[in-house]
Amino acid sequence: MNQYKFNVFKNGYFSTLLCIVLIALLQGCKSEPEHASLSRIIERGYITVGTSFGSTSYYIGAEGPTGFEYELAQKYAEYLGVDLKVVPSYNLDELFSKLDSGEVDILAAGLTVTPNRVAHYNFSPSYNRISQKLVFKQGKDRPRNLDQLNGKLLVTANSSHVENLENLKIDNPLLTWEETVELDIEELLLKVLDESIDYTIIDSHTLAVSRRYYPEISIGFTVQSEQPLAWAISRKGDDSIFASTIEFFGQVHHDGTLLALDDKYYGHVEQFNYVDTRLFIQAVEQKLPKYRHLFEKYGQEIDWRLLAAISYQESHWEPHARSYTGVRGMMMLTLPTAKQMGIKSRLDAEQSVRGGAKYFKRMFDRMPARVPHPDRLWFALASYNVGLGHLNDARAITKKQGGDPDRWVEVKARLPLLKQKKYYKHTRYGYARGDEPVNYVENIRRYYDTLTWMDDKQRQENELKNKLLTPEEQIVTTEVAETTGG
Numbered sequence: 001m002n003q004y005k006f007n008v009f010k011n012g013y014f015s016t017l018l019c020i021v022l023i024a025l026l027q028g029c030k031s032e033p034e035h036a037s038l039s040r041i042i043e044r045g046y047i048t049v050g051t052s053f054g055s056t057s058y059y060i061g062a063e064g065p066t067g068f069e070y071e072l073a074q075k076y077a078e079y080l081g082v083d084l085k086v087v088p089s090y091n092l093d094e095l096f097s098k099l100d101s102g103e104v105d106i107l108a109a110g111l112t113v114t115p116n117r118v119a120h121y122n123f124s125p126s127y128n129r130i131s132q133k134l135v136f137k138q139g140k141d142r143p144r145n146l147d148q149l150n151g152k153l154l155v156t157a158n159s160s161h162v163e164n165l166e167n168l169k170i171d172n173p174l175l176t177w178e179e180t181v182e183l184d185i186e187e188l189l190l191k192v193l194d195e196s197i198d199y200t201i202i203d204s205h206t207l208a209v210s211r212r213y214y215p216e217i218s219i220g221f222t223v224q225s226e227q228p229l230a231w232a233i234s235r236k237g238d239d240s241i242f243a244s245t246i247e248f249f250g251q252v253h254h255d256g257t258l259l260a261l262d263d264k265y266y267g268h269v270e271q272f273n274y275v276d277t278r279l280f281i282q283a284v285e286q287k288l289p290k291y292r293h294l295f296e297k298y299g300q301e302i303d304w305r306l307l308a309a310i311s312y313q314e315s316h317w318e319p320h321a322r323s324y325t326g327v328r329g330m331m332m333l334t335l336p337t338a339k340q341m342g343i344k345s346r347l348d349a350e351q352s353v354r355g356g357a358k359y360f361k362r363m364f365d366r367m368p369a370r371v372p373h374p375d376r377l378w379f380a381l382a383s384y385n386v387g388l389g390h391l392n393d394a395r396a397i398t399k400k401q402g403g404d405p406d407r408w409v410e411v412k413a414r415l416p417l418l419k420q421k422k423y424y425k426h427t428r429y430g431y432a433r434g435d436e437p438v439n440y441v442e443n444i445r446r447y448y449d450t451l452t453w454m455d456d457k458q459r460q461e462n463e464l465k466n467k468l469l470t471p472e473e474q475i476v477t478t479e480v481a482e483t484t485g486g
Contacts (some may be wrong), residue, residue: 035237036105038080038244046083046225049073050095050104053088056206056265057110061456069108070126076108079248089473090184092158099234107232110203112160114227122235124245126228127258131204132161134223137192138216138274145221146172151198153177154169154188161201164224188215208269212450215277241480256404263409264374268445280312280447284454287317291330294350298357302364305455307357309447310381313440314356319349330354348455360384371406378408378441382415383411386437390418395436412438 042046050057051069058067070086077084087104089095098104099121111122112130134153136143143149146168155161158178167173183191188200193216201223202210211217233242251257299307308317314332315321324326326335326440329352338346341355364380366388371379383391394415395405403410417423418434 016181035102037237038240046085047077048085048104050087050098050107052109053090055209058088060260073108076248110229112227112230113230114160114163116163122233122242125249126230128229129226131222131226132201132224133204133207134201134220135197135217136199136220138218146175153199154197155201157181189217211272213453215274260407260409268442294353298354301361305451306448309444312447313444320347375408381441381444382437385440386432389429390432393429
């Protein structure tokens with residue numbers, strides 16, 4: 001090899017070697033991913049929370065993000081004095097991977113505290129307890145235990161349901177199931193309803209909400225007794241976040257925040273009536289279209305769907321409805337109330353809806369401004385039913401007993417006391433059937449939830465159809481909808 005070639009070879013060799021050394025040094029200087037810590041969260045001014053899409057965790061409603069887990073996480077962020085950044089996912093594996101990598105600081109996703117999870121993660125104090133239910137379609141043979149399963153069982157992959165089934169299989173070797181990473185729990189319920197599968201497993205609190213929309217979902221048996229729900233926290237780094245959740249949950253337990261939030265999402269769905277739910281859904285499909293334009297016209301200051309729910313509770317959307325107490329019409333107005341609202345005929349559907357909307361708005365406006373939303377709505381509904389005086393008597397009892405008179409969950413526990421002499425004899429307005437406004441409000445809340453869900457779903461389907469239509473077809477569809485009031 002001549003000197004020139006040797007020098008080229010030598011220079012090229014050393015250049016390559018130098019690059020390799022520099023790359024190695026740079027890689028060696030790279031720091032490990034910074035693990036989540038409270039000081040890091042405070043310093044950057046926001047907390048990143050991983051959650052799952054769903055009716056009980058996080059979803060985008062008409063007024064923006066909502067859901068039990070979202071609201072609770074928002075309160076935790078406020079407690080820390082930082083902003084909330086939500087990272088939602090459809091996949092549990094993805095959520096835990098993001099927690100492991102430090103992409104999220106905490107998981108608030110309705111997670112059951114199971115032995116396998118406890119072995120790898122810390123968990124906040126529990127904020128609820130739920131059981132696991134095996135469900136099937138109404139009308140099919142009801143399985144009462146694992147031995148009676150005779151069909152396809154499909155569950156969410158990597159869920160607490162799978163962990164429980166694996167434990168059950170030890171004593172039930174013939175037990176089989178399939179897992180899916182593609183379908184969420186609502187899609188699994190729809191699979192049960194269209195008979196693509198025979199069974200699935202769902203958490204009790206999610207089931208309570210879902211049966212308002214899918215009443216044909218029936219419970220076979222309890223697969224797993226109650227277990228705690230909690231937030232998952234990485235064990236990497238220090239325990240500062242874990243310690244802060246202990247303080248936070250202690251506070252929201254003590255001040256009633258957690259109780260009020262639980263009532264907002266689950267307090268009105270604890271009782272399920274298949275026949276009532278089925279009849280309401282049929283009425284929405286068959287009777288509501290005739291009167292919807294009235295609720296939309298006079299429900300401008302409140303959600304028209306709430307006004308419609310009130311009317312259904314009052315009259316089942318029957319313009320000539322009448323009760324033994326003499327109230328009449330779509331909104332079941334008393335004669336004095338109708339006169340106060342300027343209503344000449346309680347049996348005229350439009351006049352009744354107009355009068356009912358006006359009267360409810362009056363009740364709403366008389367609620368103290370300090371009462372938070374949505375409690376103010378529920379107080380107004382209770383007043384619509386039992387009268388403002390009796391409601392205030394119950395609020396006074398609540399305060400006297402150390403409760404919060406501005407929270408519906410606290411006051412509804414005292415309203416039935418107005419039937420007991422030892423309580424009502426010390427009130428201003430005396431005896432009242434206080435359990436009736438409680439049932440009244442909770443029924444309307446259930447109807448309102450169902451109607452809102454059905455209306456939002458129909459609107460989403462219409463929007464999807466319009467995206468698939470040509471501009472000319474969209475104009476024709478809009479003209480038809482305006483003509484029919486749809």
